[in-house]
Amino acid sequence: MEMKFIPIDFDYFDYEGKNYIEIFGRNEDGKKICVIDFFEPYVWAILEDNLKEKKINEILSRINSISLNSKGRETKVEKTQIKEKNFLGKSVKAIKIYATNYKDLPEIAEHLKIEGIEKIRGYDVGITTSYIIEKKIEPMNWYKISGDVLNESDDFGGIDRIIETDFVIKLEKFSSLKEENFSPKVLCYDLETDSLKPENGEILMVSLYGENFKKVITWKKKKTKHEYVEFVKDEKELLEKFTEYLKKISPDFLVGYNSDSFDLPFLKTRAKILKIQLPLGIDSSEPSISKGVFTRGKINGITHVDLLKFIKTTYSQYMQSESMSLKEVSKEFLGDTKKDFELRHSSKISDWEKYFEYNLHDSNLTFQLFEKFWPDILEFSRVIKEPIFEISRNGLSKQIESYILHHLEEFNEIPEKKPGISEIEERRRKGNVEGAFVYEPKPGLYEDLAMFDFTSMHTSIIISHNISKETLTDSKKNSTESPEILVGGKRKKFYFSKKRGFFPEILKGIFEKRKIYKEEYQKNSNLITKARSNAFKLLSASAHGYVGFFGARYYSWEASSTILAFVRKYNLETIKKIENSGHKVIYGDTDSVAFTREEKPKSEIKVLLKKLNDELPGVMHIDLEGFFKRGLWVTTRSGETGAKKKYAMINEDGNLKIRGFETVRRDWCSLARITQDHILRLILKEGNEKMALEYLKEIIEKLKKRQIEKNEIMIKSSIKKPIEEYKSITPHVVAAKKMQEKGIVFDPFTSVEYYVAKTNTKSKLIRDRIKLNGEPGEYDINYYLQNQIIPSVENIFQVFKIDVKEIVDGKKQEKLGKWF
DNA sequence: ATATACACGGATCCCCTATTTCC
DNA sequence: GGAAATAGGGGATCCGTGTA
Numbered sequence: 100m101e102m103k104f105i106p107i108d109f110d111y112f113d114y115e116g117k118n119y120i121e122i123f124g125r126n127e128d129g130k131k132i133c134v135i136d137f138f139e140p141y142v143w144a145i146l147e148d149n150l151k152e153k154k155i156n157e158i159l160s161r162i163n164s165i166s167l168n169s170k171g172r173e174t175k176v177e178k179t180q181i182k183e184k185n186f187l188g189k190s191v192k193a194i195k196i197y198a199t200n201y202k203d204l205p206e207i208a209e210h211l212k213i214e215g216i217e218k219i220r221g222y223d224v225g226i227t228t229s230y231i232i233e234k235k236i237e238p239m240n241w242y243k244i245s246g247d248v249l250n251e252s253d254d255f256g257g258i259d260r261i262i263e264t265d266f267v268i269k270l271e272k273f274s275s276l277k278e279e280n281f282s283p284k285v286l287c288y289d290l291e292t293d294s295l296k297p298e299n300g301e302i303l304m305v306s307l308y309g310e311n312f313k314k315v316i317t318w319k320k321k322k323t324k325h326e327y328v329e330f331v332k333d334e335k336e337l338l339e340k341f342t343e344y345l346k347k348i349s350p351d352f353l354v355g356y357n358s359d360s361f362d363l364p365f366l367k368t369r370a371k372i373l374k375i376q377l378p379l380g381i382d383s384s385e386p387s388i389s390k391g392v393f394t395r396g397k398i399n400g401i402t403h404v405d406l407l408k409f410i411k412t413t414y415s416q417y418m419q420s421e422s423m424s425l426k427e428v429s430k431e432f433l434g435d436t437k438k439d440f441e442l443r444h445s446s447k448i449s450d451w452e453k454y455f456e457y458n459l460h461d462s463n464l465t466f467q468l469f470e471k472f473w474p475d476i477l478e479f480s481r482v483i484k485e486p487i488f489e490i491s492r493n494g495l496s497k498q499i500e501s502y503i504l505h506h507l508e509e510f511n512e513i514p515e516k517k518p519g520i521s522e523i524e525e526r527r528r529k530g531n532v533e534g535a536f537v538y539e540p541k542p543g544l545y546e547d548l549a550m551f552d553f554t555s556m557h558t559s560i561i562i563s564h565n566i567s568k569e570t571l572t573d574s575k576k577n578s579t580e581s582p583e584i585l586v587g588g589k590r591k592k593f594y595f596s597k598k599r600g601f602f603p604e605i606l607k608g609i610f611e612k613r614k615i616y617k618e619e620y621q622k623n624s625n626l627i628t629k630a631r632s633n634a635f636k637l638l639s640a641s642a643h644g645y646v647g648f649f650g651a652r653y654y655s656w657e658a659s660s661t662i663l664a665f666v667r668k669y670n671l672e673t674i675k676k677i678e679n680s681g682h683k684v685i686y687g688d689t690d691s692v693a694f695t696r697e698e699k700p701k702s703e704i705k706v707l708l709k710k711l712n713d714e715l716p717g718v719m720h721i722d723l724e725g726f727f728k729r730g731l732w733v734t735t736r737s738g739e740t741g742a743k744k745k746y747a748m749i750n751e752d753g754n755l756k757i758r759g760f761e762t763v764r765r766d767w768c769s770l771a772r773i774t775q776d777h778i779l780r781l782i783l784k785e786g787n788e789k790m791a792l793e794y795l796k797e798i799i800e801k802l803k804k805r806q807i808e809k810n811e812i813m814i815k816s817s818i819k820k821p822i823e824e825y826k827s828i829t830p831h832v833v834a835a836k837k838m839q840e841k842g843i844v845f846d847p848f849t850s851v852e853y854y855v856a857k858t859n860t861k862s863k864l865i866r867d868r869i870k871l872n873g874e875p876g877e878y879d880i881n882y883y884l885q886n887q888i889i890p891s892v893e894n895i896f897q898v899f900k901i902d903v904k905e906i907v908d909g910k911k912q913e914k915l916g917k918w919f
Numbered sequence: 920a921t922a923t924a925c926a927c928g929g930a931t932c933c934c935c936t937a938t939t940t941c942c
Numbered sequence: 943g944g945a946a947a948t949a950g951g952g953g954a955t956c957c958g959t960g961t962a
Binding site: 391392393495496497537643644647650735737761827829830864 | 920921922923924925926927928929930931932
Binding site: 537552556691745759760763765766816817819829831832 | 955956957958959960961962
């Protein structure tokens with residue numbers, strides 16, 4: 100049979116000791132397909148230099164005789180091939196060793212510690228990744244496939260009778276197609292339970308939401324006018340109904356929000372407690388929950404997506420939301436707000452109709468979010484060449500590494516291994532590399548500024564200077580030297596070969612595509628071009644972080660420190676050049692320089708920019724970040740020095756760029772944030788601090804008169820580790836403990852909220868005076884004045900030689916006039 | 920499990936010394 | 943009068959959250 104096929108999810112099974120790949124996807128008619136293919140797992144043995152043929156043959160015969168019994172499985176070396184390959188900048192002779200079963204590769208590798216073999220590699224690349232590399236059947240791309248349809252067949256132990264797809268096909272031939280269009284079948288779900296722990300509470304209801312499908316399944320028989328509410332007898336039937344709908348709809352993606360750690364494990368545990376099966380998989384298998392710091396919930400044949408994870412790793416750096424809750428995230432991306440509903444124990448719920456609505460709404464929001472992010476998810480999968488199950492969960496280092504692994508073939512390169520535990524420890528012991536340079540600003544209000552910044556600075560340095568683990572060399576010949584680096588107190592230079600390395604070349608590919616897709620997006624703005632641009636932007640931006648990451652295959656201390664030495668060098672040189680052309684540099688951080696125009700026209704600034712760019716090597720480039728009417732820099736809280744990473748500028752359209760100020764920090768109360776923001780705006784827009792001071796006085800008056808609303812004084816923060824691990828018992832820890840006493844379960848990243856109240860305790864510690872939102876009490880005027888309002892604005896007014904403290908205390912107010 | 924370094928600033932912790940309290 | 947308790951100052955450290 101012949102058909103078009105788009106692979107979505109990859110898995111494998113063993114049959115008679117060998118590995119077979121299962122690919123789940125759709126054909127052109129939207130039928131669900133499982134493609135079965137044979138896969139021969141292999142490892143690489145890299146030979147020592149200049150081995151005699153006789154020696155190589157000896158090694159080969161030893162390898163070919165390897166046969167072992169592993170966990171009741173007969174495994175042996177099936178065949179070997181000698182290949183000319185590259186490994187970390189060297190041409191090598193290597194033996195490609197095929198073994199019976201993928202799971203035995205590490206054990207085979209143990210038996211390869213033979214004289215003449217220098218290194219063994221490739222045993223730690225995942226089976227799906229290896230398969231995709233080897234066969235070039237990539238996720239989310241269309242193929243024309245042909246092969247036998249298995250129907251009531253005994254092949255592979257009768258697997259087609261277990262797998263509930265429209266067709267199970269044994270792959271014979273395939274070829275790539277150009278088509279791109281694909282609309283996935285998506286089902287979103289959300290549970291409502293009586294407890295956060297499955298041991299302590301039942302599932303009250305579960306909602307499902309897909310295209311033309313909405314459903315709330317519940318055993319709580321309450322009155323409702325909604326047709327989508329379906330009643331079942333009890334929790335057991337609820338689970339069965341859920342399974343039934345999942346099978347009937349048979350989506351490509353089952354999507355939840357935080358469902359890896361909550362919904363799916365909850366379903367599984369409840370089924371276990373009720374002693375029933377939960378056969379969600381396409382082969383009627385139960386979902387598998389892999390425990391770790393981050394749990395992953397997998398369902399065979401259906402890609403389970405936890406949308407929270409994807410959004411967190413991919414977008415949280417660029418998001419405005421102050422938490423990753425469904426409510427906040429939906430607000431940011433959909434403009435929709437979550438229905439308000441106070442979650443409580445079912446025995447205390449009075450309005451069940453609202454609860455049903457709320458439950459469905461969450462699935463609905465998840466569905467809308469998935470639709471919104473679908474172009475990005477699809478593009479990530481295509482670009483990185485890993486299934487959506489992986490790319491929707493993996494962190495940045497894994498994404499980069501996957502991209503690299505899938506591009507090594509183009510360089511005939513054997514993959515490097517993952518570092519072992521001792522190697523990781525060693526890398527961590529070696530300590531951090533020195534980072535970027537930050538220019539210390541002189542506090543003040545400046546007029547008519549320009550800001551330059553380097554485009555993708557670290558990445559363009561790697562590419563332009565050919566820096567990476569494999570280009571590092573001892574030889575000064577045919578290499579370029581790094582700027583001086585301090586290693587254990589001594590100045591040192593590293594050398595990098597002039598011969599292009601695969602790592603910088605792969606990055607160059609990313610860099611160029613990022614440029615192309617960015618231009619494409621600017622020319623033709625749509626969700627696809629945006630997603631493509633985003634994918635390459637993210638890969639490009641995290642490349643240097645990957646090189647310095649202790650868990651990376653291509654980690655290199657020398658490369659990382661050299662990249663950063665170049666970062667410092669280029670920034671300092673640019674600062675100097677801008678100063679030499681008659682400007683006053685105000686500030687610079689890593690890849691940017693802000694300076695005053697000194698009455699020079701914009702055209703002249705652009706000429707300067709061109710001159711700077713002409714002097715840069717390779718793909719390095721400086722951009723004009725913008726012209727600004729005014730900019731404000733302040734001192735640090737303690738002392739006379741100018742504060743770094745803290746400034747506010749206004750451009751000529753009146754838009755503000757505020758960095759680092761309390762305004763943008765979520766761990767300050769909104770009263771302080773809003774006050775500071777307003778004051779910054781008044782100063783920057785008008786260039787006049789007088790109005791700002793009047794405004795401040797009004798706020799202080801209101802505060803003193805207790806006219807400030809509770810929500811404006813709440814201080815938010817989040818818990819980052821188990822509460823008992825805190826060495827310092829800070830207010831936010833106390834708030835967390837108070838919440839815990841109320842029965843709220845704490846995961847890392849739970850946010851807490853509290854305010855400082857007026858109490859009659861003698862203690863001077865703030866933690867003894869905090870109260871949660873619901874707790875009755877009055878706010879401590881003095882605290883909010885001295886610890887929130889004043890600190891947030893004091894340094895701003897200090898620029899204008901106004902002492903806010905004196906004004907607050909009512910002293911010297913009459914003398915104020917002399918400043919104006 | 921896990922991209923990097925630099926930076927600010929609040930709050931507590933901890934050590935030291937001076938002062939007060941108690942017998 | 944002397945020992946123990948307490949207060950307070952100040953630097954170190956912890957901690958969360960920013961910028962790049």
